[in-house]
C-alpha cells in the first residue's frame with residue numbers, strides 16, 4: 001500500500017550530448033518513507049521485486065510520465081521496464097493503448113531494459129523492442145557490459161541506444177583498463193549502428209575522456225542530478 005499512500009515520486013535526470021544539449025531525460029523512481037525522507041531504488045526495488053510490485057511500479061511511472069509529456073511537446077523521457085513486466089504481454093498492450101490515449105507523440109517516450117534482463121528473456125525482450133519501436137518509441141539497452149554477454153546478442157536487439165554501465169565510467173580518468181573496455185564497447189556499438197550513452201559521468205576529466213573516445217552521450221551527477229520536473 002506504499003503505492004497508494006502517495007509515497008511514490010519521479011525524478012528526472014538529463015542525458016546530454018558533447019555540446020551539453022539535452023537528448024532526453026531518464027525517469028527514476030523514488031519513494032518516501034514514513035518520515036518523508038527519500039528512499040533510493042537500491043533499498044525498495046529488491047522489496048518490490050519480492051512482492052511482485054514491479055509491474056505496478058512500471059505502470060505508475062508510465063502514467064506519471066505521460067502526464068508530464070502532455071504538458072510539454074518538446075520533452076522526451078525514457079523509463080525503465082523491469083524483467084517482471086516483460087513477462088506480461090497484457091502490459092505491453094496497456095502501454096501501447098495508454099500512449100495512444102494520452103495523445104503524445106510516441107517519439108517523446110522511450111524504454112530501457114537492462115542487458116541482463118534482455119539476455120535472460122531474449123525472445124520476449126526482442127518482441128517488446130520490436131513492438132514499442134514500431135509504435136514510434138525509443139529503446140535503450142541499460143547497464144551494458146556487466147552482463148558479460150557477447151556482442152552477437154547485441155546485433156539481434158534493435159535498440160537505438162546502448163548505455164555503458166556506470167562501473168566502467170566512474171574511474172575512467174584513473175583506470176587504463178576501463179579506458180580500453182569502454183573503447184571496445186563503444187566501437188562495437190557504433191559498428192552495429194547504435195548510439196552510446198555513458199552512465200555515472202561524475203567529473204569533467206571523465207567527460208573529456210568520453211569525448212576523446214567518441215561516446216555519443218553522457219548521464220551522471222556532473223551533467224545533472226536527478227530531480228523533480230518543474231511543471232511549465
Ligand code: G
Pocket residue numbers: 013028040041080142143199200201202219220221222226
Ligand atoms: O541502473 P540505473 O543506471 O538505472 O541506475 C541509476 C541510478 O544511479 C539512479 O538511482 C541514479 O540516482 C543514480 N545515479 C545517477 N547518476 C549517477 C552518478 O553520476 N553517480 C552515481 N554514483 N549514481 C548515479
Ligand code: MN
Pocket residue numbers: 026080112142
Ligand atoms: Mn536506466
